[in-house]
Structures are given as structure tokens and as C-alpha cells.
Amino acid sequence: MTVTELLSYEDALESYDPVMGLEVHVELGTRTKMFCGCSTELGADPNSQTCPTCLGLPGALPVVNAIGVESAIKIGLALNCDIAQWCRFARKNYFYPDMPKNFQTSQYDEPIAYNGYLDVQLEDGEVFRVQIERAHMEEDTGKSLHVGGATGRIHGASHSLLDYNRAGIPLIEIVTKPIEGAGARAPEVAKAYVAELRELIKALGVSEARMEQGQMRCDVNLSLRPHGREKFGTRSETKNVNSLRSVERAARFEIQRHAAVLSSGGTILQETRHFHEEDGSTTSGRIKEEAEDYRYFPEPDLVPVAPARDWVEELRAGLPELPRLRRKRLQESWGIADHEMQSVLNAGALDLILATIDEGADAAAARKWWMGELARHANESGAELADVPITPAQVARVAALVSAGDLNDKLARQVIEGVLAGEGDPDQVVDKRGLKVVSDDGALGAAVDEAIASNAAIADKIRGGNLAAAGALIGAVMKLTRGQADAKRVRELVLEKLGVQG
Amino acid sequence: MTDIIRLTAAQTAEKIASGELTAVEVTEAHLARIEAVDEKVHAFLHVDREGALKQARAVDAKRAAGEPLGPLAGVPLAMKDIFTTEGVPTTVGSKILEGWIPPYDATVTKRLKAADVVILGKTNMDEFAMGSSTENSAYGPTGNPWDLTRIPGGSGGGSAAALASYQAPLAIGTDTGGSIRQPAAVTATVGVKPTYGGVSRYGMVAFSSSLDQGGPCARTVLDAALLHEVMAGHDPLDSTSVDAPVPPVVEAARNGSVAGLRVGVVQEFGGEGYQAGVVQRFNESVELLRDLGAEIVEISCPSFTYALAAYYLIAPSECSSNLARFDAMRYGLRVGDDGTKSAEEVTALTRDAGFGPEVKRRIMLGTYALSSGYYDAYYGSAQKVRTLITRDFEKAFESVDVIVSPTTPTTAFPIGERADDPMAMYLADLCTIPANLAGNAAMSLPCGLAPEDGLPVGLQIIAPALKDDRLYRVGAAVEAAFVKKWGHPLLEEAPQL
Amino acid sequence: MPGITREEVAHLGKLARLELSAEELDHFAGQLDDIIGAVARVSEVAGEDVPPTSHPLPLTNVMRPDDVRPSLTSEQALSGAPAQEQQRFKVPQILGED
Numbered sequence A: 001m002t003v004t005e006l007l008s009y010e011d012a013l014e015s016y017d018p019v020m021g022l023e024v025h026v027e028l029g030t031r032t033k034m035f036c037g038c039s040t041e042l043g044a045d046p047n048s049q050t051c052p053t054c055l056g057l058p059g060a061l062p063v064v065n066a067i068g069v070e071s072a073i074k075i076g077l078a079l080n081c082d083i084a085q086w087c088r089f090a091r092k093n094y095f096y097p098d099m100p101k102n103f104q105t106s107q108y109d110e111p112i113a114y115n116g117y118l119d120v121q122l123e124d125g126e127v128f129r130v131q132i133e134r135a136h137m138e139e140d141t142g143k144s145l146h147v148g149g150a151t152g153r154i155h156g157a158s159h160s161l162l163d164y165n166r167a168g169i170p171l172i173e174i175v176t177k178p179i180e181g182a183g184a185r186a187p188e189v190a191k192a193y194v195a196e197l198r199e200l201i202k203a204l205g206v207s208e209a210r211m212e213q214g215q216m217r218c219d220v221n222l223s224l225r226p227h228g229r230e231k232f233g234t235r236s237e238t239k240n241v242n243s244l245r246s247v248e249r250a251a252r253f254e255i256q257r258h259a260a261v262l263s264s265g266g267t268i269l270q271e272t273r274h275f276h277e278e279d280g281s282t283t284s285g286r287i288k289e290e291a292e293d294y295r296y297f298p299e300p301d302l303v304p305v306a307p308a309r310d311w312v313e314e315l316r317a318g319l320p321e322l323p324r325l326r327r328k329r330l331q332e333s334w335g336i337a338d339h340e341m342q343s344v345l346n347a348g349a350l351d352l353i354l355a356t357i358d359e360g361a362d363a364a365a366a367r368k369w370w371m372g373e374l375a376r377h378a379n380e381s382g383a384e385l386a387d388v389p390i391t392p393a394q395v396a397r398v399a400a401l402v403s404a405g406d407l408n409d410k411l412a413r414q415v416i417e418g419v420l421a422g423e424g425d426p427d428q429v430v431d432k433r434g435l436k437v438v439s440d441d442g443a444l445g446a447a448v449d450e451a452i453a454s455n456a457a458i459a460d461k462i463r464g465g466n467l468a469a470a471g472a473l474i475g476a477v478m479k480l481t482r483g484q485a486d487a488k489r490v491r492e493l494v495l496e497k498l499g500v501q502g
Numbered sequence B: 001m002t003d004i005i006r007l008t009a010a011q012t013a014e015k016i017a018s019g020e021l022t023a024v025e026v027t028e029a030h031l032a033r034i035e036a037v038d039e040k041v042h043a044f045l046h047v048d049r050e051g052a053l054k055q056a057r058a059v060d061a062k063r064a065a066g067e068p069l070g071p072l073a074g075v076p077l078a079m080k081d082i083f084t085t086e087g088v089p090t091t092v093g094s095k096i097l098e099g100w101i102p103p104y105d106a107t108v109t110k111r112l113k114a115a116d117v118v119i120l121g122k123t124n125m126d127e128f129a130m131g132s133s134t135e136n137s138a139y140g141p142t143g144n145p146w147d148l149t150r151i152p153g154g155s156g157g158g159s160a161a162a163l164a165s166y167q168a169p170l171a172i173g174t175d176t177g178g179s180i181r182q183p184a185a186v187t188a189t190v191g192v193k194p195t196y197g198g199v200s201r202y203g204m205v206a207f208s209s210s211l212d213q214g215g216p217c218a219r220t221v222l223d224a225a226l227l228h229e230v231m232a233g234h235d236p237l238d239s240t241s242v243d244a245p246v247p248p249v250v251e252a253a254r255n256g257s258v259a260g261l262r263v264g265v266v267q268e269f270g271g272e273g274y275q276a277g278v279v280q281r282f283n284e285s286v287e288l289l290r291d292l293g294a295e296i297v298e299i300s301c302p303s304f305t306y307a308l309a310a311y312y313l314i315a316p317s318e319c320s321s322n323l324a325r326f327d328a329m330r331y332g333l334r335v336g337d338d339g340t341k342s343a344e345e346v347t348a349l350t351r352d353a354g355f356g357p358e359v360k361r362r363i364m365l366g367t368y369a370l371s372s373g374y375y376d377a378y379y380g381s382a383q384k385v386r387t388l389i390t391r392d393f394e395k396a397f398e399s400v401d402v403i404v405s406p407t408t409p410t411t412a413f414p415i416g417e418r419a420d421d422p423m424a425m426y427l428a429d430l431c432t433i434p435a436n437l438a439g440n441a442a443m444s445l446p447c448g449l450a451p452e453d454g455l456p457v458g459l460q461i462i463a464p465a466l467k468d469d470r471l472y473r474v475g476a477a478v479e480a481a482f483v484k485k486w487g488h489p490l491l492e493e494a495p496q497l
Numbered sequence C: 001m002p003g004i005t006r007e008e009v010a011h012l013g014k015l016a017r018l019e020l021s022a023e024e025l026d027h028f029a030g031q032l033d034d035i036i037g038a039v040a041r042v043s044e045v046a047g048e049d050v051p052p053t054s055h056p057l058p059l060t061n062v063m064r065p066d067d068v069r070p071s072l073t074s075e076q077a078l079s080g081a082p083a084q085e086q087q088r089f090k091v092p093q094i095l096g097e098d
Ligand SMILES: [Mg+2]
Pocket: A106, A138, A173
């Protein structure tokens, strides 16, 4: 890999103003494809979910999936867009083996939704408004497997193998207007935008928007211009940046790369670039010497879509609470600070916490377990929080055992450890490991006596009225009972036995 | 004994229903006729002997079991090789699909099978339906049964020739710019382009999606109507299919009449380029209509003079996109895959080897017309002309019920005459194209032989969209009057093969 | 008059993925020039105020419910494949990216 010259981020921003454009493709979660009745279920045998239409067989014709259109309108409405009164599909003509018809059925100058915005909240609470150019409907391509090369990549492959199960799955492409004025925060804005969009898509229920599964894919277009200049510079298009972190890194890398080229008197080529997860760099893809000639024209096989106004209003009325507002409401009701809320979001814990609350836990407990023990576990095992092997119901059960006094925090952590180790439900772990708080006065009394006997000095301090010293004795009792004692009861017994009023 | 092959479809169906003939007998008679004459005519690209006999036996069994039969049960049919037929080769007259066996049936194919029609095989055509002579078939030309050295029209020359040479009483065609009507005109048969959206296009290999329309071909107006009724109707697999009942075409064909009807004659159809004998027979047809009680109204459709130009932008543009799928990756021909060439190269080599010159010409023309910088001047303007032509029709149909014209400016020309002169070839569709651009229904039926060459002349009838029944009402009246005048159907004057 | 050159024909051939021979280039250049010259007249009548017609009938909102229909079997899907491997369509090496 060639080494790319980079300018330091600070120096880059000193001289240049970044302008970004983000194009996000979202695969809808419809049962069937956009233009045929083939299933979209993942994991099927190659080419077993294809038909004449999505294979592009001679004579086959498309018919629009109504839920595809409905989803597009919902997304458009949630992005504060205008919804077209009348619009058409268009054919985007170019040859590529993963595209059965050698044209993509898409939309061109008549997108179903246009001219909207999405407010995104940055980490410090600042709200940045990203203007939306359009959201339009189109279809996905098939998948290629490149064989014979060293790395499974296209270069060096002797041939490729094509599976068209994905061909024709509905996509919504969401394109921002040029994002200006973000300055040094441009990469952060990019990440926050994609994150917010993903939350929105999930809240709408139109897709699970799992980036790691390619259900949501982002292209980052970036250019720099000297401060004070209005005209945009030449842009690069970094394709398929497929995680939130990568979006931020790609934007940052391109700012530094562009700045290095420009400040050394070079010119930026209009080209596509590939992002590399390993080191966060981008490398040159295809250079666009001339604008691609896609020869768009209205798709004659599909009739125009003219969403009735009352249908659009019905969909608008049925929109769920927007994620940003919902977060704000939750934060207020939980009474936590901005930075605490932000870490909940960063950890991907919000939905898990809410689900745990739904299972009966109180908000503080749910937050505590997910953001504490479980977040740590996820971190250590390199997994997403959602993939940690415990369910919100199980977490809620642990919380219930704690609040009933059956477990203390230390025991609760052991129960969770057991659940994560696959030992079963919390109650099963409690049974198997014998993890019950000891509050039986006989057993506790003996332990307290032993602790007092072996900590005479501390006991004297307490007798002298230094109640704060009681903690040390309680700790000693806990040690003796291997953590299973009910700390509150121990304290009572210690004070009682030493004849002090608590 | 009855000469089975000369029966009309209606007669054949009746005789099968009554038990006078069996479907197998009828099918065998036609297979024998194909055997006897098709070496000369070359109407068929593929004869499905086994499939046809199997279907015929099923019809006979159904009848024996007393099950209800469709109105065309057991009647043999020749199908243009542009409709997919599961398990039966479909080539669209192109090398690029040689040997392709579709895994699915077109909706029209399905409907024919469901109606107990016996599909004899697939007929020759201009490659991808691009042409007016069937000379552009990759599998060699078809002869016109009236004169085997002349063209049978195109692109559906195979279907028309099969009818005119009594190889089948029914055939299916497709009409993008006249490919049903022009072959009907030059072979003295009947061909109908239904209203756009009347017949499903699902499984009909696309040439120009916004113009293509499948339709019936027959030797009589009633036969065409019977077939029309079987093949037409709403199809949820075709988004452009009209969700409305099929117009009452059979009823109209059984009750031919023009009394009190206003018939429009378009002044723009005529003049330079029209053969004298064609004009003469057309004028006589207008007189006949007047005699039958129609009111003849002179109308003007000024935009029609731009129809040919608009057509030769729209159709190539759509075809350049529709034919992009023939890329050697998933089906069909693959050329040059020697392990060293890229997919791109193999696609380009295959397309060069697999497409004939007319197809390439149109793909390039369409690619040009859609290119950035040219779109507005060419494709965009052509679509505006389309609006103007539609408006001309709408205005005309305020004062007339149907429009009539010659179907083609000339009779059948000799094979080879216009082969490498595309502009001359395109003129054959001068009168048929406006109905495709506007989506109207139109029919061609025989109106006599041109005195100078003794070859058939077609009369075109155009009706408003969704009023297909008017074609049959008028067509049946004209046909009856002509047969009365001639003493027999015109086709009987064709030379014996 | 547009005037279409041999180079333009070559470019069209590239866009349309047709590997045209030198002879074909010459031949088509002349013919396309004639045809384009003849059809260019459409722009004479197409005024600003005339809306274009993309579909002959004014249908709108033809949609289907999101219900799964049977697919082809993979054997059927691959039945016409010039080459196959691992139940997938086998194609020569792909050069382009994207
Ligand atoms: Mg796109």
C-alpha cells in the first residue's frame, strides 16, 4: 500500500474549510424484494431467492412493492421532506455483472422525498442541522465472490461467482445537501448524522439498519476550500464506509489527505476511494475523467407513483417519536446529565435499558447494570453490547433480586457472571452457586462476634462514638461470609453488640 | 372430407366441441402441413410436435370426460418467438439467445394453455422485433406465401406467413411500430394491435416497453376476436396492464356494422411514397364504408408527420436499455471466454457476435439519444411529439368513431431490396406507428390486391384506447362486404404452395 | 445538422458494450448520421409548454402487497448459465470497481 501524505488535522483546519456530502443506502426490511415477490430472508442458499424479474430474464417485468413505497414516504416524512405529488422510477444504465438488467431501477430527477433536514446532536449537546437533498427508492445488486486471488478481492481474481439473492432488495438512498460550516467538527457531524439516521430508521421500523450486515452503507464525499472561499473544491467519494467509527475516520483522513495535496500545490482528482478498516486510510479507486453517462430515462415498465395526500398525512400522523426527542425526554425523566446520556448512547445501551425497564426494573438499576458490569464485559470481549449473552429480562430479574434484598451488589455481579457463562437464568445461577444473602441472625451473629474479637481497636473507636469506623467491621464480616451477608443487617448487629445507637 | 387446415379457428373449435374432429386430428393435420410447406416458407423457428400433441390429447381427454372446454379448445396456434415458453426454446430471432430454454411461461403463454389452445411452435421474426421484413432474423428470412421471393412483413413475418400458408389458423404477434399489422397487410391476413396495456407483456421479450403490445393474428376478424379475448385481460405481473374488463370484441365481431358510424380519413396519410395500387384499394375501401352507411369525415393530424422520427428515437432508446441484459453472464451466448479475458471484454465480444446489424444500429442510436447533452433534443423531444400525437388523436376522436388508412404505403417488397437501407425500411411503418405512440387499438385487414403487382393491400382501422371492440365491429362489416364482393376470402387467391 | 463521427460511434460502442470492428464503425457512422439527421426534426415541434409522454396510458400507483411468491429453484435460475460453480453464476474476472 502506498503511503499517503497527510497534514496534521489542526494544520488542515487552519487553512481549509471542509464541505461534506453523505449518501446513505438503507436496505429496507420488507418481506419481499422491491419489484418482485422473492423473499429477502438472509442466509438462503445462493440463487434460491430469485425469479425471472430479479434475474433480469428476457420478458420479465417489475411490479412495485407497496411497503417499499410506504417505507420511503415514512423516511421522507421523518426527515422533514416534501413528499412528491407524482414521481417516476428511472433507469440508471451501466453494465456490471452483479446487476442483472445492466440498469438499476432507481429514481432520478423525481425523487419521492426531497428537501428536508435532520437535526443531530453532537457529543457536547450542540445541535447541528443537516440539510437533506433527497431520499429515493432503488434496488440492491447481487453479491460477487471473487475467486483465485490471494485475498478474495477483485484484483487478481481469476473469475467471480454471482449470487443474485440480494439483487432487487429495496434500497432507500438518502443524500444530504453539502454540509457546510461544521469546520473541525465535520467528522463528528458525519458520524452523528449517520448514527441519528440509523436510530431514525430503526424507530420507524422500516429496517434494522445493521451496518455490520450491510443493511446501511455510507459514502462520504468530501472537499476542502480555503477559508473565505465560496466555491467548493474538487471532491473525493469514499465508498462503503460501513461503521459509525469508520465514517468519522474516513472524513478525518480525507481532510488531512486533501489538505496535504492542496497545501503542497497539488490538485485533488475527482475519484472514488476505498476505505480501509485496518488503519482508517483511504486509497484511490476509479478516477472519473468525465462524468459517468448513466443515460437515465423514465422507467417505462413502471407507472408513476402519486401518493394520495390523505395517505401521506395518515403516515405522518403515525410516525413514532423522533429518536432525538425521545432521548431528550428520557434523559429528563431519568434526571441524568448530558454526558451520562451520551455514554448510554455511545455504548448502544439505550434500547437495552428501556427493554429492561419494560421488564420491571427501575431506570437507575437498569442503567447501572448495562453501563457498568455488562458494558465492561462487552468491552473486554470486543462485542457489541446488544450481543452480550444476557437478555433484558434476565437483567431485570437480577435487579429485582437486589431490590428484594435477596442479593447484594457483589452477589448480583456473580449472578450476571453466571448467566454470561451460560449457567442459565439468574434464579438457576443463584441456586447452583448458592448465592443468597445471609441475614440469619445466628450465623451473622457468630461472624460479627469473630470480627469484633479480631478488631478490638476498631471496636473501641465505634464504642467511642466514631460510627464511620463501622464500615471496617462490616467489611470484615463480609469477608468472613464470602460476601453473602446482608450488609444492612450486619451494620445493625455490629452497633447493637457494641451498644451504640445507630 | 373436410380440408382441416383451411377451416377458420371458429369452425375448428366448433367441430372439436361437437366431436366432428378431434384435437389430435386437427393438430396432426397442421403438423403435416408444416412438414410439407415450411421448408419453403420458413415460418417456424421451432416446431413443438410433442408438446402440441400432448396438449391436443389433453383437450380430447377433457372433452371425453365431459369437462368444459374453452372457446378455442384444440385450435392450433403459431406463436411468435418473442414470448417465453417454459421448456421450449425462445430465441427472439437472435443468435444471442440461441438454445435458451426459458424456465417460465409468459402470461400470454399461460392463458393460451389454460384455454386449451394447442401451441404448434415458435415463429420467425426480425431479431428482437426490429424490422419490417423478417430479414433481420438470425435464422434466415421467411417468404411471403403470395410470392416466396418477397418479404412477409415484419417483425412478425413468421406468424403472418404461417397463417397465409395454412400452417396454423391462429397466431400471436407483437406490435411495437406495426409488427402485427404490416405483416397482416402484406399477406392478406388479419392482425390486431390491442390498446396498450390490454394484453400482458409479462414474458414477452421487451423491445420498446412503452410501445410493445402483443396481439392476435388470424385469417378472419372473428378468429382474431376469439383469440383476443383469450389472451387479453389484466395481469398483476405487468404494471402497465389495464385493470378493466376486456372490451366485448367477440360480440362486436359477430355483429359487424358501420351504419351511422363516423369514419375519419387522415389527410396526412398519403401522398409521396404511397404506391398507386395501395391508394386505389384504400379509396375503394372508403367508398365501401360509405356505401355501408358510414359517414366519412376528413380530419387532420398534423403531428403524425413527426411520428416516424419520434418512433425512431423512443424505440431505440428503450431498446438500448432493454437489451443491456444480454451480457453473456446469466444466460444465452457467451463468446471469447478463454480464461484470459475480462467480463467486460466477454460481454462486448458476445454482444458484437450475437446481435445483428439492425439491433446494433438501434442500440447505438438509442444510446446516443439518451446520452447526456443529447437527451433533451432527442429522447425528450420525441416524448413531447408523443404528447402532440396523442392530442391529435384525442381531437380527431371528438368528431369520428374510428380512423382508417392504408396499413402500409406499399405492398410486399422483394427480399433484399431494403436490407441495408434502414431509412427506406423504416417507411414501411409510416401509417402504423402513430397508434403505438398514443397507445390506441388498431387492426389491419385485407382490402384487395394492388393492380400493378397483384399483391395484398391492408386497410388499417384505428380506434381510441380501450375501444378495441370498435375495430371488430367495423372490421367484421368490411370483411363481410369484401368477401361478398370477391365471392371468397382474398387469401384464396394466393398461389398454391 | 448533428454530424456523427467515427469516434462518437466508437464511444457509443463502449457505452453499449459492443466490440465493433473497424469496418462496422465506418458503416454505422454513415448510417447513424443519416438516421439522426432525419429524426432530429422532432425538436422543431416540441415546444417548451408541451409535457413529455413516457407512458401511453395515464396509470398511476400500481403496486403489489409485500407477500412472498415462490421463487425459481436455484437449478432453474442457473439453467441457462453459460458457466456455474458453487451454485453461482460463474463469470470471467471483473475489471471495473464499484
Ligand atoms: Mg443509488
